[in-house]
Amino acid sequence: MSVRRLGSSSLFLGCVSIVGVTLLWEFALKIFPIPAYLLPPPTEIGAVMVSQFGLQMTHALVTLREILVGFALAVLIGVPIAVAMTFVPVFEKLFYPILVATQAIPKVAVAPLFLVWFGFGEAPKVAMATVIAVFPVIIDTAVGLRAIDPDMVRLAKSMRAGSLKTFWKVRLPIALPSIFAGLKMAMTFAVIGAVVGEFVAGQSGLGYLIQAATGSLQTTIAFASIVLLSLIGIVLFFIVETFERVFIPWHHSTDRLY
């Protein structure tokens, strides 16, 4: 069986399992008398998503913007830091302990601080998304840049290429598979960061909507937001993966899964 057919069949099976669980959920609620404010049936969640489409979308767009800006900042900050860590040993020795120390702090614990620093708008949510997403970007980019065969460096030297040229033509492309692994993780982390930010203090966004709805036991609305949130997460992940396929078609990791 070819890789492509294997891929499409696993996509098919994935859909089967999601549809199966949804059906099971729906029929289980018909048999067991669980009140809707605890666990609404999928059909009702779907109905709310249709009837409140405008409201959900307004909040979804806010969250989406926070995720994307947070992710972009994580990449713009993380990649140069990783490059500096790879090429300036002193910088790595100075920066690495700080990186590990800040990573050890639970991000939720600093969320209230971000509020104090960045106010009540979207800025603290973006900051939270960035802070969580930047770590995998730095680590995976640094690992990728280091993955080069030492003989490859010697070959480049024998060609009398400068380090900048070696970086663009050899080192960076070799690092791309690892960088993309980091980007995929960063994207899912950015979703978490944005929602955590909204939980702590939001007037808008799906995280805010989930909190507000559960606060008044409108569980169905919360579920609708959660479904939307996971859809956003999945779509963004696949967008990064599509970029991966376009940029590094030679890499085998694009053949596995999905």
Next chain:
Amino acid sequence: MDLQAGARAAVELSAVQKTFLSARGAIHALTQTSLAIRPGQFVSIVGPSGCGKSTLLSLIAGLDAPSAGKILIEGQEVRGPHESLGVVFQRDLLLDWRTVMDNVLLQVEMRGLLPKAHASTARELLDMVGLQGFHGRYPRELSGGMRQRVAICRALVHNPLLLLMDEPFGALDAMSRDRLNVDLNRICSETKKTVIFITHSIAEAVFLGDRVVVMSSRPGRVVADIDIEAPHPRDLSFRESPEFAGYVRRVRTIFEAEGVL
């Protein structure tokens, strides 16, 4: 003019030494070595691992600096990779995202030369090593032997005077190795390059070389320098000749005396 070029060595090592410092003291990777290589000569350097043959190649390539002594290429002292130099390593080091053609042209791009100006040379070289029809393929579609052929073309595309090869066929299966030996011998006798070829195979060293430099380990040093008097191009029947057997025996005897074999 020819006479003058003939008189001057292409590569000249005078009293070159390389010492590495480690926690347990100095390691003499290469003790005082002097060697002069004529333009167009194919020199095989054979020895066990740890005899300093790869160190020697690094020094000539300008990738490492000698601890003492001087290395001259075309009369110029080596202070970094010489501009007229091509290197082939044991691994082919092809870039997965470049076609065969673009992998060959990497040499040109890295040197800041125009790829377009060297495209026809690249095509000729690829055809010469038997890769016609593979110019647009990617490395993953090639066998190990074919990949190493591409690496050889990459080392030759800028028409260097000196070709350095560090156990280039060490990772190949015996059959690919035989074929590449014959092909390399043909290419080198056609292009008249000066070649320094590192190997741990006595047969390979004798088959390819105009001259075999025998090295021994601990400390790394040259123990013999043997001229191989056989015309080029050579084919595999040369390996069955009594002359060939004689040369191989001579090198083996040296290794036995050194306690290597």
